[in-house]
Amino acid sequence: MSSLPQRIILADGWTRRAIAFAAGAAGALALPPFDFAPAMAIPLTTAVWLIDGAAAQGGRFGFAPIRTAAAAGWWLGFGYFLASLWWLGAAMLVEADQFAWAIPLAVIGLPAALAFFPAFGFALSRLLWSSGSLRIFALAAGLGASEWLRGHILTGFPWNDVGMALAQAGPIGQAAALVGLNGLDLFAIVIFAAPATIVDRRPGERFLSNAAAWSAALLLFALSAYGALRLARGETEYVEGVKLRLMQPNLPQDAKFRPENGQDILRHYLALSDRATGPERTGVSDVTHLIWPESAFPYILSREPQALSAIAHALQGKVLITGAARIESDGGGKRGKIFNSIEVLQGGRILAFYDKMHLVPFGEYLPLEALLRPLGVSHLVPGTWDQGQGPRTLAAPGLPTMAPLVCYEAVFPGEATARDKEGKRPQLLLNVTNDGWFGKTPGPYQHFAQARLRAIEEGLPLVRVANTGISAIVDPYGRTVDSLPLGEEGLIDGGLPKAIAEPLFARHGTIVFPLLWALVLAAAMTGRWRR
Known part of the structure; x- marks a missing residue:
């Protein structure tokens, strides 16, 4: 496994594009109807190594590393959206005589357009990048911001956010009552990107000092415990007289x-x-x-x-x-x-x-x-x-x-x-x-x-x-x-x-994501400062 990160980091040309595309496509397995949440670790750990390699592929300074990271983000996003949204083409077959020509636009064109959001997220992440384990918070800040933008620009299209992997993961989905879908996006990125920092430990970095891995583990435990407790206490009551x-x-x-x-x-x-x-x-x-x-x-x-x-x-x-x-x-x-x-x-x-x-x-x-x-x-x-x-x-x-x-x-x-x-x-x-x-x-x-x-x-x-x-x-x-x-x-x-009583997100949803994103950004900046 130790050679896998290096192969991805050093990959170039169409090999690099193919790795990003395939990793993104694998992430669709975390979504309904498959609901295999661990599959989201494939695109997000790969994302860490692709951005690690952006400096090597594009030079250490200037715009080139950002452009290289953005290109990797586009290919990963294209694979993810193509694999998770291909079914949109079925709508064109209802009246195929009128709309069959539009199948390539729905199946390929829309995923290609949506892929510019993770491309932006990778570019922003690269600006915040550091060499230690805390770089996964840079990915969370960049990709989390791009997911929020995708849900709001041009009336928004918040379909298949990466946070849906946690939303379908049993009790963990109850965290949406606190932070909503965009908060789950940030949590999902931190949790599923953390394995990259374990598999590919940097020289001199011990496992016990891996702040990102410990943060992800504690977060996963806290979300699971909160969800299990909430469900155990939550009994379903019914409105009288309604059939x-x-x-x-x-x-x-x-x-x-x-x-x-x-x-x-x-x-x-x-x-x-x-x-x-x-x-x-x-x-x-x-x-x-x-x-x-x-x-x-x-x-x-x-x-x-x-x-x-x-x-x-x-x-x-x-x-x-x-x-x-x-x-x-x-x-x-x-x-x-x-x-x-x-x-x-x-x-x-x-x-x-x-x-x-x-x-x-x-x-x-x-x-x-x-x-x-x-x-x-x-x-x-x-x-x-x-x-x-x-x-x-x-x-x-x-x-x-x-x-x-x-x-x-x-x-x-x-x-x-x-x-x-x-x-x-x-x-x-x-x-x-x-x-x-x-x-x-x-x-x-x-x-x-x-x-x-x-x-x-x-x-x-x-x-x-x-x-x-x-x-x-x-x-x-x-x-x-x-x-x-x-x-x-x-x-x-x-x-x-x-x-039931109004949850935190229902009461204060407009400020929850900005506060969480600010915390993630602070962790990313701490990583840069430590470097």
Whole structure:
């Protein structure tokens, strides 16, 4: 093993690029559906040695070492994003006659663009680099900053952060209640990069004086102990009088948006929703709230009185919460704005709604539309979607106040909830989604894992309803109470878990990451000072 670091440090040219790419790709094994957290050590230990070698490859002074480190970061990031996001190409095959040409852009182009974030992270790390074990804190400062930027620039894309390896690692994921996803990023980098300082000890450095390795070991122990204690003390309590029914129709995506299928789709929804699941749940009459997934109808529900009447007749006064397209007329006879929404219905009337705020780039809206539209580029979801106002709360009869999240909105840490006019926080995360675009690929598993992490961060139960899966009821500790697997039709009947006291991240999320990052930066600067 002692020769392995030297081989990576001294690698040059395409050998160096191939090592970085392969190491990054191996990191995808730490993410859902594989969830082999130790795999994240492969890209992060390799990252340490690649940055060690930047000086040798690019000279000891000037811009060359930074440029060499950035190049290694780009290749490692390209491998990581290509291996963990290849499933985006499946969306282009739903209507292959229109979008098959875009598969290379989704599968290769997006990972290539996202790779510039770890490239920046490696460059910043190289500026902070030192020769001792504390150089892993330089990597944490640089790469942690780049992950934060990726989640915020151009509306952000915080998908598959390196911290998700810890989020899925049993009790350790409970640390998200304290530090959120970006805090987990910093912890993951320190923990999974530490083996590099053990395998490749510097001359004269004893194991007992390896501050980075001891810090990582203590951090891992503390996170495990905190998570185990939190879960042992956390009992799931339920809201009285609430009987939920979640409906997962598993409709093929190519049929879902065809208007001619509207009546058949509604009949299927109503028949499935009234199916008996046991002696105590003989049908919709035995539930209080029925929830359907995102984009449930291939038409504007509010403009279909026959559909509203059929729903009212079938549900017998029960509350329905469903995804639906909503139109807002401008009063002048024009089309007005169209939103991807959640609507609350009872007795055939729409009582409340929420309009999606975070639209999916190239899915629901076209970035740089004036430039790209003339070139024949369009977005995937039919129609022109407008941006809603949010985040905000949503009310439904008989339920605590909800934080509504339509599909992609569930991946943004710190942006899942908003307080109401009285300053009270919601008591429930409601996520309706349609991951049918991506088939049976890692995508839906990754999406569910990120939504589940929001429950831990906010200390709120999560009710998630997906067209093709994964639908689930999750308690405020992130434990799955019940779920339906990907690609199956079915129902979930269950109670609604109660919210718990507001965790640290939910109360002070805006300052937690800057404080942690400052501590990591201080450790990195200590390493430079000691050198």
